[in-house]
Ligand SMILES: Nc1nc2c(ncn2[C@@H]2O[C@H](COP(=O)(O)OP(=O)(O)OP(=O)(O)O)[C@@H](O)[C@H]2O)c(=O)[nH]1
């Protein structure tokens with residue numbers, strides 16, 4: 001967090017300095033007039049602005065710049081001919097608070113703009129209602145409407161009543177999905193590709209693993225093996241056995257980290273090694289740490305968080321947060337067929353850097369799986 005204080009003679013001058021020195025993302029924290037006791041022409045405006053930055057030191061550090069021929073005043077600041085700047089590094093707590101305020105201000109500005117500029121626009125009102133119906137949050141909906149208005153309505157000569165709602169919806173979907181990341185689907189390579197699947201219980205890990213293993217056999221003629229560390233749950237081995245024997249893909253139970261290391265060595269000549277794990281709650285930190293130790297034995301590989309879409313936004317956010325310990329390469333979204341609206345999932349995914357990898361939309365093996373792509377996801381972004 002970098003905080004800068006400038007003393008200038010006009011707001012415009014201050015903004016220019018702040019933008020130049022902190023960049024366009026800087027947020028203004030306060031402004032106040034400082035009157036000169038001797039001469040009103042020397043009145044100054046103090047502007048304090050901040051920008052997010054990695055903190056190198058937590059100590060307070062005051063740097064003064066721009067002090068050609070400057071003199072020290074009582075605060076240890078140097079007054080230069082044009083302006084004075086003060087740079088302070090603050091602690092994490094303050095940094096977080098400032099950015100919460102910044103976020104609140106941003107949200108507030110979207111709301112205010114919506115009320116004053118766009119509230120009377122019927123097309124935007126329709127889109128706004130649809131966004132809420134599709135389980136996007138109000139803040140997200142205000143943001144999208146604001147962007148939409150800027151892009152389409154405020155910059156076009158079209159009268160609001162002539163706006164084609166279908167076009168507007170398409171544009172809305174593009175805006176919604178604009179921040180989503182997609183992981184390209186996996187290909188066969190010269191080396192053995194290892195893929196692990198983890199996530200909350202019943203999310204569809206084993207079914208998705210089997211779908212991909214069978215598809216890779218069909219598409220790449222791949223020679224694969226399935227290793228499962230999910231050995232304690234009743235029926236887990238039988239579930240894998242049923243599918244893998246139908247598809248003639250060998251599978252092995254793994255009882256310990258040593259077993260895993262040996263199996264990885266034994267099967268390193270395979271095209272793919274699929275690794276199934278026991279489902280665990282995102283709140284069960286011990287199990288997630290155990291899982292981390294297991295996955296770290298494998299080293300670099302594709303790590304997939306498998307999660308069904310039919311969860312609330314807060315839970316989904318928590319799952320992504322807690323499972324980030326395992327450094328997932330991507331998320332596989334399952335049970336799209338059971339979700340009426342995907343706003344909750346899409347909104348959270350647009351806030352994080354985790355890419356989407358595959359979708360599953362039914363329990364049929366292997367056909368109910370799709371590689372992630374924005375075109376496919378578009379149909380789920382809005383009704
Ligand atoms: N409707 C629907 N059902 C699915 C989908 N994917 C998996 N299922 C079903 O969800 C149930 C749980 O799937 P599993 O693959 O066993 O889930 P898991 O994550 O391995 O479960 P645990 O190992 O117990 O944590 C099964 O009945 C699957 O058939 C999907 O995309 N849509």
Ligand SMILES: [Mg+2]
Nearest residue numbers: 205206207230
């Ligand atoms: Mg399973």
